[in-house]
Amino acid sequence: MIHSLRKILILGIVSLMVFAFPQYVSSQQNLNDVKKERGLNDANVLAAVKTFMPRGGRDEYLSFIASGNAGIMIVYGIPSMRIYKYVGVFTPEPWQGYGFDDESSLLLKKGSKDDRIETYGDMRYPALSETNGNYNGKYLFYSDGANSRIALLGLDDYETSQVIQHPLFISCFPGVAVTPNTDYAIQTSQFPAAWDIKVTDPSQFKAGVTFWAFKEPKSGDANGSHYGRIIKEKSFTVELPPFTLGNFDAGKESSDGYMFGIASKDGKNYVYVIDYNKAKTLKTIDVNNTAVVPLKEVVDAKAIALIALPAAAKSVKVTPDGKYFISTSDESFVFDFAKVKDAIAKGESTKIDDIPVIAAKDVAKGSIKLGKGVMDCSFGYRKNSVYSSVYNDKKVIRWNYNTLKKDDEITLTFKPGNIMIPQGETETPHSNYLTVTDKEGLYKNYPSVGPVRPSFQHLIDISSDNMTDLYTMSIPQANMYGSVGILRTIIKPIIRYETGTNSRTGEISEYKTVAGQERVERKGNRVHIFGTMIRSHIVPEIVRVNQGDVVTFHLTNLERAEDETHGFTVDTYGKHGSYEPGKTASLTFVADRAGAFPYYCTEFCSALHLEMEGILMVKPKGFKETDEAKDVKLTAEEQAKYKKDYEAKLKVLSGTQDVINGVVKYLKDNNYQDYPSVKALVEDAFAQLGQAGPVKEKYEKYAKEGDYYNAFLWAEQYFQYQVKTADVGLRAKELLSDEVSKKKK
């Protein structure tokens, strides 16, 4: 009986294993097995191979997504479609401390109305900085449609470095266009509103286009940084009648100096054209400390015109050669810029709000009927080729804007939204890929994750004459609209900041602290802690403050090693900083709760990561320390124990020094200074040990005095410096031996 029961039990377990873990049963050892098992055909496998990225491989392009109402930027690679980073732009982002540390909080605060920190943003169409009409890989611009702000990101460190509140617009179109040499980042209003926040009379409503002047620092500038800036004082806004404005683009080559956008009013639709080179020379008036070119001035100067469209259009895009601009609508018009220019010069008798209106047929090269629900377009590497997404027809169509003929089309399993071709908005499109959004990720295609669905981004192969849908990636935490893509190699990211850098300004922080200078400064109830972080220590390790003190931790990451980022938080105080190598950032809070609050490194930075900790002691109000607590007397037995510990530690110190000496010999013998990446690591390693001299003096002094308790503590501290040096030194050695063997090959 017992025997057969056991048999049933064993059989039961075996059958459970079979059904619960089928993947362990059939081994998929070769391609044919896998194909059979998963029901894949050759086309599926080919598509998978096209997006597969072997370890160590690099994506050809990087794409930057505007996450819509998530207010953050998402970076992913093409063709692997791997997401690499989320970066806070208009919305705080905790991992990098954006909106949690003082520097980024100040940036957000300065960029918000009435000094409030807007913690939310809606961004849809980003723009990359350009040189001669091609991406230069340095900056990205985003417009916040919800809180009328513009943001600048540096692509050397992928951080937001400027946020500006629009001084006039209450509602901004959530997109930016950049002029061919990034002289201006263009931002427009979206819904008409009064420029004076106190005015509610609709007859006073306006629209406008702002040309934000952008300047790159000259090398050798006082700020000494690579940080370009939007210069508010040199920017100007062109006043428009109360139109609702849509997407827009800047001219290039022959149309350089002009911009084109979608406008509508009273049920009528237009493309508006502004000659901004002329507009910037016109008389301005001051509105809310902003230079405004009044509508009358631009009209009188013939620097503006409208082109009447027969139906609503989503956007307008300038062709790579700059000769045409295309309205994206079911019937897409290709407008000939030369004809538009002539018509503006000639002047039109028809006017809307004093602005001359040109008939579409008078300035169009022609038009093409593409289908129902044309959403967007982008340009390909084939001569005069443009790709349009057609939402209701579930199609992407390739057509020729010169012959106005369709070339190829692909029918999709979803309704396509915004289209992006990497490098497709430049003067020289050359990508083999196209991405298109799918904002209605129907559950018949994807697993359900609740009522709110992620956006999806599809990768379409456009390298051959027939487009193929290769891959679908989900984009969580985003409501996807537009994106921009750039050849990865154009971007030159930094590995580390100069020690003490405030990453939001590019300047050296006044709170920069180097090893040996750690300290606590107090003035009344204002306490500044100047600390450092380096594997595997936060210095200082104990901070004592009084309840109610206003406390700021100013921390500097002293590391120079690649990706040796530390994070910092004080338990229960809700602040977080991210400290990339070299960065200085500050966290301010009121120590309003009494007690002991551990602080620690939040980033997994090495195997000794958990050792990076300390404690904030907040003394309750009215607390008096007793003499007893101050003066701890050790028994003879305890002293003897510490003496033994100290002597043991000395042996460890000498052994570790031998390891370090061995590493040093290897580094010197192999001319480490000839290899910049190795040299940086070596400097990083020994800068710290160089600072440890006073620590050594201390433990020797205490030992001499017979105070083995303190001698041991300081010897332990010295050991921490040694461990760090040995750790980085060994890494440098490994890197050097790689470099040396590479050289031999």
Ligand SMILES: [Cu+2]
């Ligand atoms: Cu750490």
